[in-house]
Amino acid sequence: MSSQPVSVKGSGGAGGAPLRMLWPFALALAVAAFMHFVVGPNFNGTVVQVLLFAGINITLAVSLTMVNGFTGQFSIGHAGFMAVGGYVAGGLVYYLSARFFDSPQIAFHGGILSAGADYRPDPDHPLPLLSRGDLIMIGSCLAGGLVAAGAGYVVGLPTLRLRGDYLAIVTLGFGEIVRVIFQGTGPQVLFTKAQEMRDTPLHQLAWKLGGAQGFNFIPIYATLFWVFLLASITVAAALRLKYSSPGRAMISIREDEVAAQAMGVNVTRYKVRAFVLASFFAGLAGALAALSIGQMNASAYGFIKSFDFIIMIVLGGMGSISGAVLAATVLTILPEALRQFDSYRMIAYALLLIIIMILRPQGLFGIREVWELGPVRRLLARAGRGGSAA
Amino acid sequence: MSLLSITDLSISFGGLKAVSGFNLELAQGRLQGLIGPNGAGKTTCFNLLTGVYAPTSGTIRLAGRTLNGLRPHQIAAAGLARTFQNIRLFPELTVLDNVRIGCHLRTRSTMAGALLRSPFHVREERAMVERCRGLLEVLNLADRADEQARNLPYGDQRRLEIARALATQPKVLLLDEPAAGMNTQEKKELRGLIRQILRDFGLTILLIEHDMGLVMDICEFITVLDHGVTISAGTPAHVQNDPKVVEAYLGAPAGAEEVA
Ligand SMILES: Nc1ncnc2c1ncn2[C@@H]1O[C@H](COP(=O)(O)OP(=O)(O)OP(=O)(O)O)[C@@H](O)[C@H]1O
Ligand SMILES: [Mg+2]
Secondary structure, three states: OOOOOOOOOOOOOHHHHHHHHHHHHHHHHHHHHHHHHHHHHHOOHHHHHHHHHHHHHHHHHHHHHHHHHHHOOOOOOHHHHHHHHHHHHHHHHHHHHHHHOOOOOOOOOOOHHHOOOOOOOOOOOOOOOOOHHHHHHHHHHHHHHHHHHHHHHHHHHHHHOOOOOHHHHHHHHHHHHHHHHHHOOOOOOOOOOHHHHHHOOHHHHOOOOOHHHOEOOOOOOOOHHHHHHHHHHHHHHHHHHHOOHHHHHHHHHHHOHHHHHHOOOOHHHHHHHHHHHHHHHHHHHHHHHHHHHOOEOHHHHOHHHHHHHHHHHHHHOOOOHHHHHHHHHHHHHHHHHHHHHHHHHHHHHHHHHHHHHHHOOOOOOOOOOHHHOHHHHHHHHHOOOOOOOO | OOOEEEEEEEEEEOOEEEEEEEEEEEOOOOEEEEEOOOOOOHHHHHHHHOOOOOOOEEEEEEOOEEOOOOOHHHHHHHOEEEOOOOOOOOOOOEHHHHHHHHHHHHOOOOHHHHHHOOHHHHHHHHHHHHHHHHHHHHOOOHHHOOOEHHHOOHHHHHHHHHHHHHHOOOOEEEEEOOOOOOOHHHHHHHHHHHHHHHHHOOOEEEEEOOOHHHHHHHOOEEEEEEOOEEEEEEOHHHHHOOHHHHHHHHOOOOOOOOOO
């Protein structure tokens, strides 16, 4: 009979549409503001630094969930996309700041949202909420994300057509190629050489990313605000994806690729889409990582770094977004908390992983979310509401 | 004019001619059977039709359109859906999600629409749930919608495969041993169910089945394969009395015994 699309009826409570479309973004802003204005000022710099990394790692783990968790492909090059985003954003912020702000120093020119947790308002020099420097920073981060997404497309399209574990091999190679490329870039033009900086055309500066010395003195713009804004948006996007037709198409590939195809899922398309989207978020996270530590060094973004994120999602449960968030948080904070027992730290860490892998080989939550687990669901039901997500 | 038209379809795996010179004409609204002993090449035929394997030779036409060379998802979109002999559900997902994935290829909203929860996307998802619940109702799975597919009993899994295939809105449905592993009562219900979906969904069905009682009862026309070759084709009465069929099944000289 009909090979028509799923019939879509006319009305359907379109009244709340804008609210329904945008509330996660409002929530993300609220979370970010809370972290920035309430949490940040109450902790010392070390804690804030750990929280920054927790937010960045949440973004990376959740985005990797889209590839390894949803489509069941095995990428071990996530850190490579992070590096791409970090170098692009770091380079742009550094060199563009030199152009736009006619100061001899590459300094921070952000507003309140980009001011570190130790910032105390100064009545003589009030900071705006957002400044021109922030706009440069946002643009640079988006550029970093987009270039990473483009790299994801170039890597993914030929690879993901093939069945099997080619992606693992190719992404492993990609990470190494990225490292070699950035280590082969020219020396960084330091801010002490203002004249040279001004005279060199931008496209040449783009290649002066410090090589093996690394790229340093990147202005520190990443704050709890930006990091948790990104993390929240990533989580919201992943949840919305998971509970929609395109996301289910991705998950069907992991469940049974042959059956997915037979049911009409264009498996190559959805693998590539998941991969590109994940690369985009990884690029953004890499950008914020660069802007929080103030330097990039390609050697820090090899496959060992990629394995950190794989461990997070394996622990959280492949395909569980809340699991990835939890695992990323714990695995960022725990090593720091155990720092005073430094010599035992790696042992404790490894033991924890082994114990969890023995007790729950499917990870903490498997493919499910916290609120979908039996006990939690019963609790929610008793509270009088079914837990339906996003 | 037939809806599904298969001409001279052949495939070899190495030296093995799994299917050779297979022909079949299936008219709109009909229910035909495809039978044969183990290893006869029945499932391989389905795999050829759905693009899992590329045929060595032959053409497949659905409603006048040649399907050769299309990828499996394109064939599904063209209107050919199947179930699997060795059940291939999405095991970790719920029954409802399994069926919803069948609906996916008929959806129109984009990834951006899904990420932004655009009004169109939301309406489409709602319509999808409604349609899936309807399908589960038809296949007696309505009260299992939220269970994980892998926790279902065997018979339910087989019916879920049918529900999922129907969700793709096929023109032709290929059923690969839908009664395998079912008890007598379930088989009886399945018989009624196949007749019902044939009628209610305006379907056309090609059925592989080892249960001769079922096949002989519901099929109007039966093709018999043995070692990849079509050895007989005709009404149930005709193939049942064909000495070649008897021989193929019993491995005995023609006319030795009746087909059970
Ligand atoms: N991918 C493959 N590679 C090699 N040989 C194959 C392949 N698929 C099927 N065959 C062979 O082709 C022949 C036909 O197999 P097929 O599965 O089509 O049989 P069938 O008629 O469905 O049997 P059954 O009733 O047991 O399901 C068998 O000999 C099988 O071993
Ligand atoms: Mg078979």
